[in-house]
Amino acid sequence: MDIQLKRGLLDVCVLASIKNEDSYGYKIIKDVSPYVELSESTLYTILKRLETKNMLSVRSIEHAGRLRKYYHITSLGLQRIESFKVEWKEIVSIYKFITKEDR
Amino acid sequence: MDIQLKRGLLDVCVLASIKNEDSYGYKIIKDVSPYVELSESTLYTILKRLETKNMLSVRSIEHAGRLRKYYHITSLGLQRIESFKVEWKEIVSIYKFITKEDR
DNA sequence: TGAAATACCTCATATCACGATGTATATCGT
DNA sequence: ACGATATACATCGTGATATGAGGTATTTCA
Secondary structure (H helix, E strand, C coil), X not given: CCHHHHCCHHHHHHHHHCCCCCEEHHHHHHHHCCCCCCCHHHHHHHHHHHHHCCCEEEEEEEECCEEXXXXXXXXXXXXXXXXXXXXXXXXXXXXXXXXXXXX | CCHHHHCXXXXXXXXXHCCXXXXXXXXXXXHXXXXXXXXXXXXXXXXXXXXXXXXXXXXXXXXXXXXXXXEEECHHHHHHHHHHHHHHHHHHHHHHHHHCCCC
């Protein structure tokens, strides 16, 4: 898939993957990968960005001797998902413009 | 609309706007604007990029004393539109992932 | 024992949208 | 006659960002 097309989708994908249940980096990749390719470096960049924007909160939990950082969605994160749903309508109208045959 | 979401959509929009009839910068903006906001600086950047990628060809035509650059879509440009249609299915599946309620 | 999986992180690079800015002519209202 | 607006092109610098390459450390399993 085109790199540029993924932009804007990725942030919301990550938010969606923690929406119903807190999750951590490694698991998020597993969950999202079937839908969008997502490398580790990209994910951690996104997680940091979303944290800076207060769209998620973090808490470290020890698990099997290793540290895990669990990410929890905030109300701002939920709002981001909602505004994406609005933007989706615009995207669909753009899609129709692109695929329109006679113009 | 989110800046990032536009990426990847813009190039294809421009290609779609010249698909059925050759067009020029100023007209392309008028045609595309109702669907996506598009500034002049952005458009000319895109046109140059698409030309470099051989997705369109250019020819200058004198019109009312002023120069107009008409853009014509190439077979590579048409291919780009077709591959977008394939990518669209992926985008829809991502949308479903994002809006899925129980996970 | 050693490879693969789990789990985190950083840095440099390339791509790109866009505001600001600039040039020049035509048209239209007053 | 004149100034504003529309038409039509172009460039540059900035900020945002996806990703490959690299790094650390533990656990699991063949």
